[in-house]
Amino acid sequence: DSGVTQTPKHLITATGQRVTLRCSPRSGDLSVYWYQQSLDQGLQFLIQYYNGEERAKGNILERFSAQQFPDLHSELNLSSLELGDSALYFCASSVGVAGGYEQYFGPGTRLTVT
């Protein structure tokens, strides 16, 4: 158990819908990262927050957004869902904001868009 929690574990929804994925980082970690894993693209970085502020963006679609709350948990919002958004979404956390810190991953949320 990495100490990073994600809910829900599974999510099945229809195209065009909107969903919210939730992540709680390890105790003491201030950075939260979101990654998307699919068979064709592999594991890709989406976005990072540090202590409530956005710090880095990767291959995140405009239909996706995220935020980190004062209690440090984070939410990833996916809207206007398409079939291609079906994937495993992981949250990771680390102590610091810069490189050199270990990133611990949560168990993931499997999103299926039908």
Added chain:
Amino acid sequence: SQELEQSPQSLIVQEGKNLTINCTSSKTLYGLYWYKQKYGEGLIFLMMLQKGGEEKSHEKITAKLDEKKQQSSLHITASQPSHAGIYLCGARSGGSNYKLTFGKGTLLTVNP
């Protein structure tokens, strides 16, 4: 953008055999992370290497970083069925860049 190539893509070994997985970067490595993943599950952190020549071990798994070759290797000694899974390497492309770019993974099967 940085790309990581892992080799081999898949590996089948007999229990008790040693094996090595390689991860080669297209750019300078500022930090190399190794993770293990069971299919459809979360990533388990194995090791992080930051300096050229650095070598770390955890139980029967050893990882090395060759900065000059922009490469890292993961070596498992006396493999066991519990070592089976997908091994992923991830790397930072800059000193202050904290996002990780990942390789496609190496699928390891250990036959008893």
